[in-house]
Amino acid sequence: xxxxxxxxxxxxxxxxxxxxxxxxxxxxxxxxxxxxxxxxxxxxxxxxxxxxxxxxxxxxxxxxxxxxxxxxxxxxxxxxxxxxxxxxxxxxxxxxxxxxxxxxxxxxxxxxxxxxxxxxxxxxxxxxxxxxxxxxxxxxxxxxxxxxxxxxxxxxxxxxxxxxxxxxxxxxxxxxxxxxxxxxxxxxxxxxxxxxxxxxxxxxxx
Amino acid sequence: xxxxxxxxxxxxxxxxxxxxxxxxxxxxxxxxxxxxxxxxxxxxxxxxxxxxxxxxxxxxxxxxxxxxxxxxxxxxxxxxxxxxxxxxxxxxxxxxxxxxxxxxxxxxxxxxxxxxxxxxxxxxxxxxxxxxxxxxxxxxxxxxxxxxxxxxxxxxxxxxxxxxxxxxxxxxxxxxxxxxxxxxxxxxxxxxxxxxxxxxxxxxxxxxxxxxxxxxxxxxxxxxxxxxxxxxxxxxxxxxxxxxxxxxxxxxxxxxxxxxxxxxxxxxxxxxxxxxxxxxxxxxxxxxxxxxxxxxxxxxxxxxxxxxxxxxxxxxxxxxxxxxxxxxxxxxxxxxxxxxxxxxxxxxxxxxxxxxxxxxxxxxxxxxxxxxxxxxxxxxxxxxxxxxxxxxxxxxxxxxxxxxxxxxxxxxxxxxxxxxxxxxxxxxxxxxxxxxxxxxxxxxxxxxxxxxxxxxxxxxxxxxxxxxxxxxxxxxxxxxxxx
Numbered sequence: 001x002x003x004x005x006x007x008x009x010x011x012x013x014x015x016x017x018x019x020x021x022x023x024x025x026x027x028x029x030x031x032x033x034x035x036x037x038x039x040x041x042x043x044x045x046x047x048x049x050x051x052x053x054x055x056x057x058x059x060x061x062x063x064x065x066x067x068x069x070x071x072x073x074x075x076x077x078x079x080x081x082x083x084x085x086x087x088x089x090x091x092x093x094x095x096x097x098x099x100x101x102x103x104x105x106x107x108x109x110x111x112x113x114x115x116x117x118x119x120x121x122x123x124x125x126x127x128x129x130x131x132x133x134x135x136x137x138x139x140x141x142x143x144x145x146x147x148x149x150x151x152x153x154x155x156x157x158x159x160x161x162x163x164x165x166x167x168x169x170x171x172x173x174x175x176x177x178x179x180x181x182x183x184x185x186x187x188x189x190x191x192x193x194x195x196x197x198x199x200x201x202x203x204x205x206x
Numbered sequence: 207x208x209x210x211x212x213x214x215x216x217x218x219x220x221x222x223x224x225x226x227x228x229x230x231x232x233x234x235x236x237x238x239x240x241x242x243x244x245x246x247x248x249x250x251x252x253x254x255x256x257x258x259x260x261x262x263x264x265x266x267x268x269x270x271x272x273x274x275x276x277x278x279x280x281x282x283x284x285x286x287x288x289x290x291x292x293x294x295x296x297x298x299x300x301x302x303x304x305x306x307x308x309x310x311x312x313x314x315x316x317x318x319x320x321x322x323x324x325x326x327x328x329x330x331x332x333x334x335x336x337x338x339x340x341x342x343x344x345x346x347x348x349x350x351x352x353x354x355x356x357x358x359x360x361x362x363x364x365x366x367x368x369x370x371x372x373x374x375x376x377x378x379x380x381x382x383x384x385x386x387x388x389x390x391x392x393x394x395x396x397x398x399x400x401x402x403x404x405x406x407x408x409x410x411x412x413x414x415x416x417x418x419x420x421x422x423x424x425x426x427x428x429x430x431x432x433x434x435x436x437x438x439x440x441x442x443x444x445x446x447x448x449x450x451x452x453x454x455x456x457x458x459x460x461x462x463x464x465x466x467x468x469x470x471x472x473x474x475x476x477x478x479x480x481x482x483x484x485x486x487x488x489x490x491x492x493x494x495x496x497x498x499x500x501x502x503x504x505x506x507x508x509x510x511x512x513x514x515x516x517x518x519x520x521x522x523x524x525x526x527x528x529x530x531x532x533x534x535x536x537x538x539x540x541x542x543x544x545x546x547x548x549x550x551x552x553x554x555x556x557x558x559x560x561x562x563x564x565x566x567x568x569x570x571x572x573x574x575x576x577x578x579x580x581x582x583x584x585x586x587x588x589x590x591x592x593x594x595x596x597x598x599x600x601x602x603x604x605x606x607x608x609x610x611x612x613x614x615x616x617x618x619x620x621x622x623x624x625x626x627x628x629x630x631x632x633x634x635x636x637x638x639x640x641x642x643x644x645x646x647x648x649x650x651x652x653x654x655x656x657x658x659x660x661x662x663x664x665x666x667x668x669x670x671x672x673x674x675x676x677x678x679x680x681x682x683x684x685x686x687x688x689x
Binding site: 112115146147148149150151153154155157158160161162164165167168169172 | 209210216223227230271274310312315316322326332334338339341342345346348349352353355409410413
């Protein structure tokens with residue numbers, strides 16, 4: 001057990017909040033609360049990463065996941081009319097099986113990690129701390145554009161596929177569409193819209 | 207610059223990517239009646255890739271992009287087959303997708319993206335590229351299935367494929383992260399060195415192995431990870447089923463070899479994954495062959511047949527040695543040719559508003575068209591593994607390798623299950639030749655389809671009589687690539 005200095009205290013505090021928030025995500029009855037708890041989980045996780053000197057990942061997590069993905073999620077959750085009763089109906093019947101699997105997985109992983117990493121002391125060796133002016137972001141950027149340029153390009157292609165697929169699957173011309181072509185709208189002349197009819201004047205009828 | 211040199215081995219990938227982007231742009235400006243330009247450009251791209259890969263250096267392994275990319279004869283050979291397969295798929299699909307309002311630029315663009323993903327997988331020497339290639343391929347496939355937006359079954363199939371694909375990717379990634387933890391590297395050849403020098407913790411390696419093999423089992427549709435296959439095969443538009451069932455198998459085979467044989471090929475690990483593969487292979491052969499008998503939908507039946515064929519593929523790989531890998535490679539190439547032909551026949555007999563995917567649709571095919579009935583006969587003989595079709599030789603060489611590796615009982619089991627499997631292939635032959643046709647409408651394929659279909663069917667016979675050349679090519683590329 002490491003001595004309880006301020007850093008370990010922060011670590012345990014963040015971890016406790018993280019685990020609590022994660023449990024809350026799956027147990028809370030209101031999907032909006034679930035989404036907000038997930039945001040909390042992301043924030044605390046980012047805090048943990050900062051402690052590990054992975055500040056770029058922490059910032060990306062907050063900016064991308066909290067700032068963009070979760071906000072989108074919240075929108076979706078609020079706009080969809082999710083029938084919670086229907087979703088929850090089978091919760092208790094699936095719980096035993098899911099619980100057994102989860103417990104088994106945790107026990108197995110715990111056993112392996114405990115028996116091997118703690119004995120060998122692989123995890124005990126702390127990496128040497130980096131100097132204060134060391135920039136994680138710069139190092140990542142350097143690696144991405146040099147050593148990892150090939151996978152980086154492929155990841156970019158995957159994003160392109162996502163765009164193509166999203167457009168192909170959702171864009172369709174609706175028959176009842178009220179779309180107006182701006183070019184035609186600009187070119188319209190008075191004669192196309194207004195027809196002047198000459199009529200004989202009539203006397204007002206009482 | 208030193209990070210991207212030598213660049214020439216990856217020229218085919220670069221060419222394909224540039225062409226896809228160009229096609230994407232050109233297609234956006236084409237009116238609907240000129241859509242054939244997209245089709246022609248796609249074919250030209252595949253042909254260009256074929257030439258580039260065909261004329262590259264075939265003599266040895268060239269590593270580039272900081273060891274993430276490898277061009278060896280195995281990769282080059284599989285790439286050539288992938289181009290050919292995708293081109294045949296597009297020829298077969300043309301009339302079908304035209305009749306179903308799917309003849310759109312996205313279909314071709316996604317097919318090419320998927321091809322790019324397969325190429326990346328095939329010549330990956332790094333778990334990162336292996337995984338990214340897999341995702342690029344799969345994501346394009348999911349979108350292709352869902353392209354028929356108004357069909358409920360296609361949407362359902364895409365959704366199932368997507369969810370289970372994501373699950374299996376998760377397993378694979380988990381296993382890979384464990385491997386990284388144990389060996390400290392993602393590069394497959396380096397990983398093998400680390401494992402060979404006994405620096406890695408063997409318990410963690412085993413732990414990772416379970417996850418990796420489970421993930422691979424999903425991708426290769428082996429039992430017990432096969433649940434998605436029948437629904438996806440049946441639900442997807444037949445043209446897309448043809449695509450899913452053919453070219454990705456070649457890439458999956460390369461994935462298996464690269465990860466298990468090159469990366470995790472240390473002796474004590476082989477002993478572990480060999481048994482996992484044996485269990486998966488036996489179960490696949492049993493469940494695939496027995497369940498296929500009960501199917502009345504041809505696409506569903508072929509899905510179960512795929513499962514049993516992946517059992518055979520696994521047999522070849524687990525037998526090990528250059529002979530085993532070469533026989534597995536031969537098997538997968540032959541399997542892809544057979545799948546192309548069989549699904550091609552379904553596409554050939556389908557027309558606007560009609561899917562010829564029931565067994566009954568093949569009744570009395572001989573009376574309607576003796577030529578196509580004969581081609582289907584050859585394909586079915588090949589699937590069942592009867593001489594003189596090439597399926598016989600493919601099964602024989604795998605069994606040989608299995609017996610050589612000392613698993614005589616496994617070979618006996620495989621033969622027994624193949625015998626059971628022969629029943630449902632021969633049932634189609636019986637339906638074609640001895641039953642009265644239900645549907646007498648004429649079969650009117652396009653000219654290109656007629657020729658390619660003929661060549662595809664006859665290749666079963668020609669390769670069956672003269673399998674030596676293809677086998678020698680497989681052995682050559684395996685021997686030079688896996689040392």
